[in-house]
Amino acid sequence: MEDVSPLLSSLLLSLLVTEWIKVAAGTCIIPDKDQIDLSDHNLTGVPSNLPQNTQYLDISFNSISTLTSEGLAGLSALCIFKMTNCGLTSILPTAFQGNPRLEELDLSFNALSTIPEIQGLPKLRLLDLSENLYESFTLGQTFQNLQSLSSISLGGPRTSHLGKSDLKPLISSPLRELTLRAGAELTYFDTDFLGYLSELKALTLQINFCQMPKLFRDILFDLQTTGVDTLIIEKFLPEFCDVSANLTDDLRNVGKLRHLTFENSWCSSSDFSQAFVNLIQSPLQTLSFRNCTYVQDTPAGLVILSVPDFSKIEIVDLSFNPIKLPDHKKVNWPPHLRNLSLSGNLLGNALFDHLSPHFLSLNLTQTDITSLNTEALHHMKDLKELSLGSNAIRELPPDLALPALEELHLDRNSINTLKPESFRGLPKLKKFNGGHNPFVCDCNLYCYHAFISYSEKDAEWVQSELVHQLEVANLHLCIHERDFVPGEWVIDNIINSVESSYKTVFVLSQSFVQSEWCNYELFFAQHRAIDIQEDSLLFVLLEPIPPDSLSRKFQRLRYFLRQQTYLQWPDEEPKRRLFWASLTAMLRTADRSVVLRQVAEDIADLCHDVTESAEHT
Template sequence: SIPSLQSLIISEPCVDDLSEILCRIMNIKSLMKLNIEYLDLADNLISNIEDFAFLGLTNLESLDIARNKITQINANTFIGLQLTKLTLRLNKLHMLFAKQFSCLFKLQYLDLTQNLISNIEDFAFLGLTNLESLDIAKNKITQINANTFFGLHSLTWLDLRNNPLIHNIEAMSFTHLTSLKQVFLGQEHNPLTEPVIMLNLTLIFGGILSQLTHLYISSAMRPMQLIIGSNITSKQNLSLQLKGQTRSADIIFHNLTKLEVLEMYHCRIYSLEGSLTKDFKSLKILYLHIENIYNVFYSFTESLSSLKYLIFPHIQMFCSCDNGWIITWAKGYRQVEVLMLSPYADPSIYALEDLICLSDNGIDTPNFVKYTEANCTTEVGFVLFVATGLGVLFFMLVVLVHNLAGPYLLPLYHVTLGWLSGAMRSNTRRRYHYDAFVSYSGKDESWVVEELLPNLEQRGPPFLRLCLHSRDFQLGKDIVENITDSLYQSRHTLCLVSRHYLRSNWCSLEMKLATSRLQVEQRDILLLVFLEKIPPRRLSAHHRLARLVKTRTYLDWPQDPYQHQAFWDRLWAKLKPQTEA
């Protein structure tokens, strides 16, 4: 006998049923008494594993069945095992069923990479309370639901790379993973037809985002927008690694005020501007490896108040005075250590004096410091003189115009706006993007989503197109500008009045803009819908709204469900485009 044997490796390509292999093991009396802890069945042609196949191997801790042809694993397959590590990579599994691994309560490591998994049922990993590492990379998973990873309270490492699911991660999908520290998402080769990748990390991770130490996201060739709520308080430093290329500078980080270290590799960015760093209040280390040629604008560093290290290991700038400021800033701003290295330069020497830039002809690469000294120096005194003189002249002009024509400025603005509106009225069909701009309080959004949208946008033909601030406003654009543009791009303005509406400053602004437009255009473009009864005394405090209620008809949302259909018929008929003769 060989009682000290603990590892057993079997490679038998001619056998495709695991039960045959295990049967031979069990029939050898000397092997039945062994304390085998590691069993390697990789690189066989196994396609079928029967229930209770490993029942006799009670001491087995690690099982490797990689590189076989297994298409299905049953819930009873691993009964009787005390596994801590299970490797199933490079098989042909298509689906993971609920409670599939529930008997492996001691399992700590599970490798399912490079299978054909396209669907994971809810509670598929239920029972794996000790699982720490889960690798499901390089599969065909298209959807992650809120209960997909339910029960994995000990999981610290999750790899979901190279699955086409980055757009289909349900809100709060990772909130059960209270120990999660490292997450890997994205694809290395996203198709160019895919839209902009938008990830709201706060919605996906919930409160556990504060536990993460490393988050890897690959966008490949697609633009990407990441959003992390400002209410998240990080207990540890979060290392956010973005890998891939973008075709434009659309990578925008919203609300990352606690981020301290950011490394970016191989991102195709053509200009570094303040929009990229506007929320980096706590950033201390910024490492940018950008292989294409780009510009660096002064606004890029304005928000980096805590920055200690700025590293450009492969900097390639255009020969432009817009980039010249960085030399002066790097030399004079002692709070930040700036390390910049041109391509093909000695990597052990970060010298500003050795930087090169690309000239307009696309061929010459002169020394950047000498270029800025020769082309970008301006007499400071002359600039200050001109700027001061123009400033005083402008101030005097503003005071003069205000004193002489102050009362006429606002009417002049409305007259001009009305003239422009009339000039474009002949091309009304091309002018309007929406049938109605919906002005409502965010606290009434459930009514908008559950009642308004289904009964207006999904009814037709013609099908109405509504403008909602939560859905249709442009990201990064000023809110007031968003409201104004959307309102004037809509044929009607629909105000959903409630007590929440009256208390909202934004709703008050939208009402002012809508009534101003009504006065200028003199058309029936403003509709009022009262979602609840509001006492006249409360309404009187809002002069514009009270005046509209007295002079214009409006709709009340009926409390009787039998009257809802008539309400929607009336509102839809008012908002639908009128047929031109």
């Protein structure tokens, strides 16, 4: 096989470091066999016969009012536990003492009248107690022992009071993310917690600021002395709020905030326009308005004309808003704005006239696009990610040229054919999503990832090893004994199978060389590869075949074997895992550079084994 070790080793090192960080951060990595989902099973209690090695358990949407220490006592390996929407009213303090490895606990959307004591969970990182029926945010002293807690969600429809010391038990926790949800009758909200939660980085607030504009100003002011750089505000204003003071004026002074999001809020078009003007004059890097409801009190509605050059904003998310773009004037996006999302705004094909050549990421999902303006896209030389899902696009044009594009999403459109020439202008493409399109299988769209050519004497290996491994990886294979059409000539079946397959995989052995049918399949596949000018042939060497032992009719095969452009079936078990990862990746793409990257990604989980094997040899 070709020597790709310099590139692979670099990629593998990068992926290995990423994987190590993921494990070190405490993320639960759980095999399917240790995951149990019993949600919506009419349960009235935690089943007593659960396997002791259960690591993931979901019993949501059942009728369980009390959680005792007996319920989870035998699950010492439990890492993630979800129990939402169960009508839970009480939790005994000892309920989790048998689960010392628990890292994620979700008890949201229940009927808890007080925040329960949580004991015996030294590794707990994520805790969600939101959308329950308690009236204050007061935490018990047992929360002092949650020394690994990095994220907590609190509050609900009846929560009306946040006292000065309510969150004090978290003072020594490494808390980085905090979500607070208050009811409509909020009476008191002390912001002192921003001072003693020293490691806090992200704050999410679901609070009605309509009648409490001073509270909003206080929060913005207090945030300036903290390390919080991310603020998400949900339901900022209720419908038809008569704002007594212009809250948006305070948005110019957001202190150290770098990422600000408004979600599921009501706003007039004039308030939004003023908020946008104020925010783009702030030091924000990311600004998001998601799924907001607007009342049009200005003739033009919500219209974006420009973002000033002095703004520092790099990311703008305006998803699912009734945004309009000007008809006779192009939107002026500053060069430092690199990521834009306009998803969920029905802007149509005209939006291509308002794109910036400086964008790195562009989300145009569900924007009523029917065709791609390739002339406008040609100017986007730096674009790396393009999302065009849920539109009415009928084809991927052959003259599409985006030299830096690495990720393309075209799912849920009206595309029925994908042609190879449409991808030639995308040399760096790594990921393509074309799912949920009305594809028609013809000569331009392959029905199979690969047609497998092999000798009958190698059928056992092909069925038990090759077919099993590749189809588990969701590859669609064509096998003559299973997929040839009964009643048709064998030659016609071979021709149709090769032409309707993206690749042809030849399982080479001495038996293959001696098979007349295999010879014909190789002959036809070679000529097809020459005709379409694409490398559509893959060779798997099942046993050693010296190139000089082949006759002249195998001249092309002799060339491939001499050049070592094949995969050899290894004897050692660890190397077989690498073999499957390589073959799977090669069947997923034709571009060689993409093949190598995909190989690295597919074998990321093998890095540890490969490294250990190398050290022992």
